[in-house]
């Protein structure tokens with residue numbers, strides 16, 4: 038396995054008669070050998086373009102890509118030793134699973150093809166790893182989405198790549214398959230220790246699989262950190278809003294200068310840091326960090342309560358505040374519409390952002 042580094046990587050798509058699209062605007066990333074990095078962002082943020090440039094399927098407008106310290110930018114895809122498992126599987130329908138896997142091996146070894154025995158041994162070995170042994174003679178059409186996904190993964194792995202690229206590996210799976218395949222993927226990646234980039238728009242996928250996450254928007258990395266760092270200390274409003282389910286409450290307010298944010302004439306929350314008086318800010322409080330208490334706290338009216346099994350979700354109205362507040366409630370809490378409650382938040386868990394730039398002020 039090798040380290041992977043992206044240096045100031047850029048991509049501008051130019052097509053005649055159309056404005057140029059700056060899809061990737063100077064990305065810097067360093068992956069340790071064996072690390073799994075999640076590249077997370079909304080549709081159109083440049084994730085796939087980044088992956089395709091690393092794989093050699095897309096030209097680079099600027100910057101460099103280094104595998105094990107050596108630039109691969111000038112090399113064609115087949116000479117990069119990078120394994121790619123794409124969203125749409127790209128399996129060959131007339132071939133059996135075993136043949137699809139062997140094909141992956143041969144495609145790279147053109148000229149220096151391994152012996153038949155060696156190919157068969159590698160196919161058997163990788164099939165065992167990803168639990169495909171019983172399906173080696175099946176055709177792709179007869180497989181479930183999760184099984185097809187495992188074949189695509191096995192085909193990328195059989196090349197013993199220096200770097201593994203996974204593009205939305207779980208997006209075609211139903212909820213139950215996604216859970217099991219995600220666990221399998223984590224186990225396999227952990228066992229084999231490939232340096233891996235996983236592209237996804239699904240925060241759960243990124244949070245559960247990745248050692249570190251790079252959150253991307255408009256071709257720029259907004260924040261790079263461990264899942265906990267991203268979740269606990271979002272660098273800006275975009276990251277705070279993109280990561281977390283239900284989404285963080287983001288409420289515009291004015292700093293009072295004495296460690297509070299005023300959200301309306303009667304509603305204010307304590308801030309984790311001192312902010313200059315009259316500065317326009319946005320406070321962020323995660324639904325799970327709000328406490329419904331009988332004692333102190335801000336008066337609120339319940340506008341809806343969804344009691345789920347392990348927890349509930351309360352939607353609350355604060356006096357004079359336009360946006361509703363969403364709070365997670367414990368399994369024992371029963372609320373009715375229009376009930377009056379008090380809601381509070383630990384200032385240590387409250388986030389504060391500049392209203393204009395969106396940057397965190399913590």
Ligand SMILES: Nc1ncnc2c1ncn2[C@@H]1O[C@H](COP(=O)(O)OP(=O)(O)OP(=O)(O)O)[C@@H](O)[C@H]1O
Nearest residue numbers: 050058060078079080081082083084085086087238
């Ligand atoms: N071949 C192309 N020609 C022109 N523009 C492109 C091309 N491919 C992608 N783009 C544009 O580049 C930007 C980034 O696209 P990209 O597919 O990398 O984003 P993404 O984050 O992977 O989104 P998705 O998850 O929807 O694939 C988008 O604005 C997209 O429209």
